[in-house]
Structure formats: C-alpha cells, structure tokens
Amino acid sequence: MKSLLALLSLLALPVMAAEPELYGRYEYIKVPEIGETFKAKMDTGALTASLSARDIERFSRDGEDWVRFKLATKGADDKVYEHKLARISKIKARADEDEDGESVEAAKRPVVDLELCLGDQKRTVEVNLTDRSSFNYPLLIGAKALREFGAAVNPARRFTAGKPDC
Numbered sequence: 001m002k003s004l005l006a007l008l009s010l011l012a013l014p015v016m017a018a019e020p021e022l023y024g025r026y027e028y029i030k031v032p033e034i035g036e037t038f039k040a041k042m043d044t045g046a047l048t049a050s051l052s053a054r055d056i057e058r059f060s061r062d063g064e065d066w067v068r069f070k071l072a073t074k075g076a077d078d079k080v081y082e083h084k085l086a087r088i089s090k091i092k093a094r095a096d097e098d099e100d101g102e103s104v105e106a107a108k109r110p111v112v113d114l115e116l117c118l119g120d121q122k123r124t125v126e127v128n129l130t131d132r133s134s135f136n137y138p139l140l141i142g143a144k145a146l147r148e149f150g151a152a153v154n155p156a157r158r159f160t161a162g163k164p165d166c
Helices: 002-011 143-148
Strands: 021-024 026-031 036-042 049-061 064-071 081-084 087-091 107-118 121-130 139-141 151-154
Touching (some): 021 026, 026 139, 081 107, 087 121
Parallel strands (some): 021 151, 036 139
Antiparallel strands (some): 026 036, 026 107, 049 064, 049 139, 087 107
16 A cells, blocks of 8 residues: 555656756857857747848749748848758738738748757747848747747846857
8 A cells, every 4th residue: 555655656757858958038049051149139929930031032843832032131141042841931921910900911921941059949830931131040940949948038148058069
C-alpha cells in the first residue's frame, strides 16, 4: 500500500517545463543563407517574422512556386536572392477599416523558410518578405519564431544574446 501511495505521489508531481531563454527587445540575428547579421526587433505582438525586401517577384521553377527579391536594408547591394516559396501569408491591417470606414483588404506576402541564428541557437523559421526600409529594424521576429527558439522577451533589455555564434 505504501509503495502504491509513493507511486501516486510521484505521478502527482508537476511536470517541469524547460525555462525559456530570456532575450531583449532587440537582438542580433544572423541569416546564413543571405550572409548577413541584422539588428532585429523581437515582437511578441506580431505572429510571423518579417525581412525587409524589395523587388519581390514570384516565379515558377520545375513546377514549384519560388520568389526572388533584393534586400531593402541600409547598405544593401543589388544582389538577387531566390528561395522556394513556403506559402502566401495574409497580414491583417491594424484596424479592420481605413479612415473612410471602408474595409481594408489583408496584405498578401510571400513566405520563405530561412535558417536564423540567435546567440548559439539555429532554427528554421517562416519569414515573410515585405519592404521594412521605413522601419529602424530590417528584421522582425514574431511569436511563431520566438516559440521556435524557446524565447521570452524582456522589453527592458537589449542585445542580451550578443553576436550570433552558430
């Protein structure tokens, strides 16, 4: 009887989940496929990650959907990158209606799978392509990518992971 009670008490112990890695609101992220390290905003309010791109063009290769683009970042050259298209993302506007009270159609953005390096962790993450050149940070890391990295964000901290080392 005692062994049964001991077994039941062990089963009743809470399962310890792994603690998330704590990062700052801004971190350095390396994108090995592109060969660049970007200052990124860690944004728990965004669902997907976004990379600043321009001249975005969808095309077919061997019957599959692909996308080509150039970086829309400070100091970027005119190098063209090509990636297989993972999907098309529908991004909702911040408000359901524009200033005139009319419905706003969701923006459609191409999404590619990119390997990202944060600190010493490397993960493959869905990243949508859009022109972020008017923003301070060319790379935004959303909630899905944060989950992939097992990350929590402390908005009072910055660049806690240091330069990527993957």
